[in-house]
Structure formats: C-alpha cells, structure tokens
Amino acid sequence: MKLNERSVAHYATCNSPPDKTGFLWKKGERNPSYHRRWCVLKGNMLFYFEERESREPVGVIVMEGCGGRLKPVLSGPPALQGPQVPPSVSPEEGFLSLGVPGKENGVSWNKPAGLVNGEGGVSGVVWETEGQGDSTPGGSLESPVSPETGCFSKLHDWYGREVAELRVEWLQSQGSHSD
Amino acid sequence: MRFNEKELVFLSRQPSERAAELGMKGPKKGDVMKRRLVKLIVNFLFYFRTDEEEPIGALLLEQCRVEREDNMAFSIAFLDEAERKYLFECDSQEQCLEWIDAIVKASYEFMRKNLVFYRTEIHRLTGKDPLEQYGISDETRFQVNSGFPPLPPPPT
Numbered sequence: 001m002k003l004n005e006r007s008v009a010h011y012a013t014c015n016s017p018p019d020k021t022g023f024l025w026k027k028g029e030r031n032p033s034y035h036r037r038w039c040v041l042k043g044n045m046l047f048y049f050e051e052r053e054s055r056e057p058v059g060v061i062v063m064e065g066c067g068g069r070l071k072p073v074l075s076g077p078p079a080l081q082g083p084q085v086p087p088s089v090s091p092e093e094g095f096l097s098l099g100v101p102g103k104e105n106g107v108s109w110n111k112p113a114g115l116v117n118g119e120g121g122v123s124g125v126v127w128e129t130e131g132q133g134d135s136t137p138g139g140s141l142e143s144p145v146s147p148e149t150g151c152f153s154k155l156h157d158w159y160g161r162e163v164a165e166l167r168v169e170w171l172q173s174q175g176s177h178s179d
Numbered sequence: 180m181r182f183n184e185k186e187l188v189f190l191s192r193q194p195s196e197r198a199a200e201l202g203m204k205g206p207k208k209g210d211v212m213k214r215r216l217v218k219l220i221v222n223f224l225f226y227f228r229t230d231e232e233e234p235i236g237a238l239l240l241e242q243c244r245v246e247r248e249d250n251m252a253f254s255i256a257f258l259d260e261a262e263r264k265y266l267f268e269c270d271s272q273e274q275c276l277e278w279i280d281a282i283v284k285a286s287y288e289f290m291r292k293n294l295v296f297y298r299t300e301i302h303r304l305t306g307k308d309p310l311e312q313y314g315i316s317d318e319t320r321f322q323v324n325s326g327f328p329p330l331p332p333p334p335t
Contacts, residue, residue, distance in 0.1 A: 001184055001235070001236055002235060003237050006260065007238075007241075007257035007258075009180050010257070011239065014258070059180055059181030062182065065189065065190055
C-alpha cells in the first residue's frame with residue numbers, strides 16, 4: 001500500500017508544534033532488540049528518528065485506533081529494568097514497545113493525560129508532564145471522551161483480565177497433571 | 180521511511196467520514212484520471228480500486244492545500260511540493276464542495292486550531308480556562324500566541 005511518504009516525512013520535521021518530543025527506547029516486531037530513538041508525536045502520528053538532528057524520520061507509527069490499547073509492559077531494555085515500567089504502544093498486539101529513558105528527559109511518556117478524540121476526529125495523545133516516579137492515579141486528568149491508562153480502575157481491570165486468564169491456564173495445567 | 184502498513188490497512192476499513200467513487204488522477208506526468216473509491220477516515224484519504232478490498236494507497240491530509248479546480252473538481256497539494264497535485268473529479272458541484280469542506284476539516288492542525296479558538300472564547304466568556312482541569316493548559320502547543328496562522332471560523 002502506498003503512502004505519500006515524502007509529504008509525511010516533511011510533516012514530521014516541519015514547524016507545526018509537536019505534542020511531545022523526547023528519546024524513547026523502541027523495540028519493533030521484527031527486531032528483537034531495543035534502540036534509542038528520537039521520537040516526535042504529532043497528533044496521531046508518532047515519528048522516530050535515528051538522532052535528534054536527523055533530517056528524515058526512520059519511520060512513523062500511525063497511532064489512530066490504538067488509544068485503548070496503550071498499556072504498560074513489565075519488560076524493557078536492560079538499561080531500564082528496575083522499578084521503572086516502560087510503556088508499550090501497540091496499534092496491534094506486539095507491534096512495538098517503547099521505554100522511557102530514566103531521568104534523562106525528566107518527563108513521563110507513559111501516562112497520557114488524555115486522548116483528544118472527537119467523533120471521527122483525529123486522536124491527539126496528550127502526555128502528562130510529570131516525573132516518572134509519580135504513580136498517583138490520574139483521576140483529575142481523565143479525558144471525558146476517551147479512556148487512559150492513568151486511571152487505576154482501568155489498569156486494574158486490564159491486568160485483572162490477564163490474571164484471570166493466567167489463572168484459568170494454570171488451573172487447567174494442574175488438572176492435566178493430576179489426570 | 181517505514182510505517183505500520185498493517186494498521187493503516189485496518190484503519191482503511193473503519194467507518195468513514197465520507198466515501199464515494201470519484202475520478203482521481205495522481206501527480207506524476209503520465210498519470211490519467213481513473214475511477215476510484217475514495218474514503219476519508221480521520222486525517223487519511225484512502226483510495227481503492229472499485230473492485231478491491233485493499234486500498235491502493237493513502238494520503239495523510241496534514242500540511243496540505245485543498246483547492247477547487249472547476250465546478251466539479253478539486254485538487255490536493257502538499258506544502259513540501261506544492262506543484263504536485265492530486266486531482267479529483269466529482270459527480271456534482273454540491274458533492275465537490277462537500278468533499279473540499281470535509282478535507283479542510285480533517286487535519287489535526289485544524290482540530291488544534293479549533294481547540295485554541297474555543298479555549299480562548301470560553302476563557303473570554305467565563306473567565307475560566309476550560310483546559311485547566313486536564314493539566315494541559317500550560318502546553319505551548321495550545322497557546323494562542325504561538326505563531327499560528329489566523330484562527331479558522333468555528334465548525335458549523
């Protein structure tokens with residue numbers, strides 16, 4: 001499928017104000033290792049560059065439709081393991097993971113303050129500009145039109161489902177052993 | 180430049196703002212007018228062969244200019260190469276105007292300008308910043324004086 005790539009690349013670097021910029025660790029579907037990329041978010045387009053000074057993006061991830069599936073993952077590049085939880089951005093499950101490099105940019109990408117998503121409109125991910133360590137559920141930051149991962153009850157439901165599934169799996173495996 | 184093609188194809192199957200069979204001609208020299216199914220979905224214009232499920236391509240409608248070419252035709256040009264135009268032919272003047280209007284309003288740029296416009300108006304009328312509760316009121320991209328072109332009229 002074709003895309004007007006030259007104009008899209010131009011959009012990445014033109015002077016329209018970005019929603020968020022910073023270094024992230026990116027791991028894609030094909031390449032199993034993490035790479036540090038300069039990332040620029042403009043509306044529903046997340047561009048990534050080799051370097052901050054690069055004139056052309058290496059690629060772009062169309063984020064439209066992934067809003068509800070923006071979730072933290074519990075693994076990340078070695079440099080990030082520890083108390084930090086890098087977020088994963090997956091328009092499709094397993095497409096890519098993004099990790100936030102520690103204190104380096106001092107700003108958290110993993111808690112979008114809300115998603116601007118009008119009916120049939122463009123989704124703009126609005127990122128909260130608080131420190132990485134803050135884990136206060138973002139109740140007051142809840143967007144009226146879209147779910148977000150800063151809300152504890154939603155995270156609870158999300159992981160609750162996973163736990164329930166794992167439990168079923170475990171119970172079945174226990175059952176098959178005792179047979 | 181890489182892009183997540185699979186998800187873009189998935190997006191092309193989502194409900195569209197507008198969809199119609201239109202005449203379409205690409206910007207290259209040998210390109211000719213062909214009948215295409217054209218779908219506007221969020222800020223993408225997808226175009227399909229009329230008998231195929233998978234889109235031929237998509238145009239990201241950011242940093243572009245939509246112009247009326249004649250009674251029933253309009254063009255889209257991107258600001259990086261303004262001389263390259265994609266030409267579209269409609270079945271009526273009314274349809275042509277509807278498409279132009281929808282495409283102008285499709286971009287994220289347009290949405291943000293509207294946000295800034297309403298923020299300013301609400302602030303003026305109520306004395307309160309409506310974005311304050313979302314914690315994004317200090318974001319520079321939502322500031323009025325950030326060198327944007329003049330604000331568009333509010334959508335009707």
